[in-house]
Amino acid sequence: MFGMSNTIQTPYFVMYEKKLIHNLKKLNELEEKANIHILHTVKSFNQDTVLPIISAKLSGMSVTSPKELDIAKKANAKKVHLYAPAFKEEVLKEMIPNISTLSLNSLTQWQKFLSLPVSKGLRINPKLSLAIPTHCNPNLNSSRLGVDFVDFLDIYHDNKSQFEELEGLHFHALFQDKTEGLSLLLEHIVKYYQKVLPQLKWINLGGGHNFTDANYDVNNFVKLLDNFQTKYPNIKLYFEPGETVTKGCGDFMTTVLDIVVTEDIEVAILDTSIETHLLDVAIVNQSLQVKNTQKKVTPYFYELSGNSCLQGDLIGKYYFTEPLQIGDTIVFEDMMPYTMVKMTEFNGMEKARFYLQ
Ligand SMILES: Cc1ncc(COP(=O)(O)O)c(C=O)c1O
Structure with missing residues (x-):
């Protein structure tokens, strides 16, 4: 969608x-x-x-x-x-x-x-x-x-x-x-x-x-x-x-690789990881803005997670405006300052590429 x-x-x-x-x-x-x-x-x-x-x-x-x-x-x-x-x-x-x-x-x-x-x-x-x-x-x-x-x-x-x-x-x-x-x-x-x-x-x-x-x-x-x-x-x-x-000059684009239904919540696994691409989430406890989500409750509630082997590789819980599907693009908004400079290669994951548009 x-x-x-x-x-x-x-x-x-x-x-x-x-x-x-x-x-x-x-x-x-x-x-x-x-x-x-x-x-x-x-x-x-x-x-x-x-x-x-x-x-x-x-x-x-x-x-x-x-x-x-x-x-x-x-x-x-x-x-x-x-x-x-x-x-x-x-x-x-x-x-x-x-x-x-x-x-x-x-x-x-x-x-x-x-x-x-x-x-x-x-x-x-x-x-x-x-x-x-x-x-x-x-x-x-x-x-x-x-x-x-x-x-x-x-x-x-x-x-x-x-x-x-x-x-x-x-x-x-x-x-x-x-x-x-x-x-x-x-x-x-x-x-x-x-x-x-x-x-x-x-x-x-x-x-x-x-x-x-x-x-x-x-x-x-x-x-x-x-x-x-x-x-x-x-x-x-x-x-x-x-x-x-x-500030406000760019986004971080990821893809839903799988959706795992747990006892508590549906977890969408993305082709990223906090430790690799989003260190600020861990270091300064930053909550990220995700496109097509809202504060108001919707039936489409997901936890977004990274693809590393750490159980704690959890980016946040979001109410989406529509159901998620494998292959969907998830857009993290306003991600230019600091985050990109801090990338690592934890878990052998590649650093994310950068494009100017
Ligand atoms: C010495 C110094 N100057 C400037 C900056 C830039 O600060 P900001 O990104 O909040 O504008 C920093 C950030 O850590 C800093 O340590």
């Missing part, structure tokens, strides 16, 4: 170019209206056939490893920002000639790499009180991501000389934010870093911005940044969103 798999073999991810262009246009408009620089975070989406399209529209890319740097270079990224929780000396040294800015994550790493010839900043944990799921909340007191802002300011005020090389600050503290968190973050910066700001050339305001959401408050965004830039016109502002760049 949902159509047999067409000529392309499932499982595969498909990206709709028109939707990507729509998102990039929005991001571009924000860059121009707010006089900011948006860097695509490569770990969220790294398809080499598409990155040149993203690269042509945005100010650059944000990377965390030599492999991602290579990908960004091949995509002609205009500017590359590098950050990782910790660097091996030999690996970092090799990357330095190809990056524009670097954020270090701790005071130990700051001391160790102080003399490297690149514009350097420190990642700070601003410890904002925001309602963010724990697994991706870098503001926690226990977070290893960034120097605790109180510690940084204490040391800075006591011994400024060790920060003569400091040109930037990096705050990745938000999650799917529609300007409420950004407003708090900018207030935090203006309130606490008065003595540090005059020496800075850039601030990276991280990812976690819902820029391409239809309800994103563009006017408030522009206002917040205008206010900040009026006070600090010499500081370049970078953002490094991931999710929002490819």
Whole structure:
């Protein structure tokens, strides 16, 4: 009923170019209206056939490893920002000639790499009180991501000389934010870093911005940044969103291989597996949107499962609008950010292919 798999073999991810262009246009408009620089975070989406399209529209890319740097270079990224929780000396040294800015994550790493010839900043944990799921909340007191802002300011005020090389600050503290968190973050910066700001050339305001959401408050965004830039016109502002760049731009297509009737429920076995293609379902307990299903109860209730040997390879239970049949295509919607990058070959299953349409 949902159509047999067409000529392309499932499982595969498909990206709709028109939707990507729509998102990039929005991001571009924000860059121009707010006089900011948006860097695509490569770990969220790294398809080499598409990155040149993203690269042509945005100010650059944000990377965390030599492999991602290579990908960004091949995509002609205009500017590359590098950050990782910790660097091996030999690996970092090799990357330095190809990056524009670097954020270090701790005071130990700051001391160790102080003399490297690149514009350097420190990642700070601003410890904002925001309602963010724990697994991706870098503001926690226990977070290893960034120097605790109180510690940084204490040391800075006591011994400024060790920060003569400091040109930037990096705050990745938000999650799917529609300007409420950004407003708090900018207030935090203006309130606490008065003595540090005059020496800075850039601030990276991280990812976690819902820029391409239809309800994103563009006017408030522009206002917040205008206010900040009026006070600090010499500081370049970078953002490094991931999710929002490819949000809503593509789906994951699978096929029903069998339908097993158990005592409790009918289980549709698909040509995929959580551990292979859908790790976010396991890691962040994400429930996936499936085409032709609804919240309202229907007689066509199925559990969708993967094809691995783990009993727990269960994707979710859904009410379909019509009965499922072997050979039907099951479409998981809005699957571009992160999921694809995390694929494995667990159970000898092949990674899913990718198509641009
Ligand atoms: C340091 C850093 N910057 C940017 C991002 C992108 O965040 P998002 O995909 O929420 O925009 C991440 C995501 O984990 C990150 O760790």
